[in-house]
Amino acid sequence: MKKTVRVMQVLRHINFRSSQLKRLYGALFLAATLTMASCKKEDKIATPPSKYNNGFFVANEGWFGHETGDAHFYSYSGDSLTWNVYKTSNPGDSLGSAGNSLEFATIFNNKMYFVVKAGGPLVAADLNTMKVYLRNNSLPKNDGHAFAGIDQYRGLLTTGDGVYPVSLSTLAIDKKIDSISGYTGDVIVAGKYAFALSQTDGIVAFNTADYKFAKRFGKANQGFARAKDGDVYAATADSMVRINPNTLERSTVNLGFKVASPWGAWRHASICASTKENAIFIAPGSGFSGGTKAYRYVIGDASSLAQPFITLPTGQYFYGSAIGYNKATNELIALTVNGSITGNINRILFYDATSGELKKTVTYNGWFFPAMPVFMP
Template identity: 50%
Template structure:
């Protein structure tokens, strides 16, 4: 029996040794297969991460996307000037396993402030903060005031403001703690801008309200409006009501108006960042003429002090394209208008980013990307 045991052990030892030698020989091949499989399964994420590590997000602009309602959360794309390409879904690539809200929320607003990006998700939140150069998340406010969030305005290193369906709330930074609602506004609120010693807020019922920036108390109200806000090269704040472009002196709060050749639609009910922007190179205010809350095909330019500049459209979109979301924004780094469109007046899965010379209206280039993204707004450093 002992001899049989020795034979069996010897045979077993030789078999094990053989299998081990075969396994060692196969390891490089198995590793190569696993590597290929990983790259094949997650190639977009790997490519995005490699690009991020190499160049970051310094040379270009972002596009915040609503996301396909009922199917998934929104995300952001990045237009890379150095490569003249779009990197898709960069938040997901930089933050594996995290999302910007649920399937019934919409990512409607984002802005950069002090090297951070503040991403506001409407209808349930959250408010998410990322490093603007890497898109890695650094903070999150999961429970939003009024269970809603529209726009964010950074004030200094310790505080910002958040508009919601019920008013305006101070947000402590960097910890993202919401304070008590500001007095003066208790209705659905949207865009904000700081100019001079005042903060201007757009609200559905109270209209345009100016707050003292230091005390956050109401300084003056200016009546209802539809498109808010743009900061002119003259230092004034511009907005639009139904039929006029409004100018508010940011020092004296004096108000004046210029008649528009078209009507602007109400933003309430399907709020999004306003389709109005301004140049820092020329004395120009740009307004998208939408059919309802979206679906327009023309953009007008008002040259400050020249009412005749509003007589004809400054830009007409190519056939079959329609403004979506905010529709346009000004990139001061190269004096361009960035325009976002879809292939239908209210919906579409063919998205186009067009870049125009903001002084001449000439088309520079366009970039098409397919998918149910629903572009909300361009975002710049």
């Protein structure tokens, strides 16, 4: 196309005296016009639209011993729920086996990362199509928990045996990070540090550049959420912990209620943060039961914790990570079942994240066991 345009530019400076030369110029002009139009058309259709850019996902554990985990997709425009989008997009494939549990999923760099606990794989799927992109079936201790991306090349995987760097180009797992050990759950990257929660070491910060140890912050039950103010939040059995990711300064505020421990049957934390207001949401749970209440801590105002922000309708109980904040709609999304530890009636509850008003409920039946909502970054 560039060569054709160059010829046109040269011919514009020629004194046309021949009708044949004029006809040649006309033919070249027409060819160049068609070529440029073709290029413009190709540019418009180069990137196909995503089927999953207008909604959010619900990752499900799966029915242990019967069905594998998968993800449902809720569409804003259709106000509808599409079941098992991974299996649908990858016929004959699944996220582990019936003896594994999908407990964690997140979106990073236009990929959905699924971490399947108790023997399952780490899988990266293309967010636009949900087709499998990469898979690693051999995780440390055969037990993956959570994932966090660092940059376009690296991520972090927490396991039953500490934290491991992951190559995002291959999903190959590097040697264990020395900074933290033991049964490790959630992890978050903030600034130049990663913060991970270990059953034995508590909250540990390490540098993302070289994985060297930075600081320990004590034991905790829930972590992590990054608030609008930029700080990282976690919860002990009775306090909210605030960590400045630049200075690593730690402070606490008493919650006034008890937060259940995740260890023993690990699941993603029931803590999240608003991006519209400086507020943290937490569902403390009740032992292995998901509980029925969630609180909203307006940062700096301890009195905001005096009463629950939401209380579930009668007969509903939180399951899995229980809650998640959807910045696209400023809603607190709650996942419930119809029993305190089990149930086959699943509900997605949409709460206004500022007022606590219940705006909508989506109900679907089946032994799915919702693990966590997954939102677009």
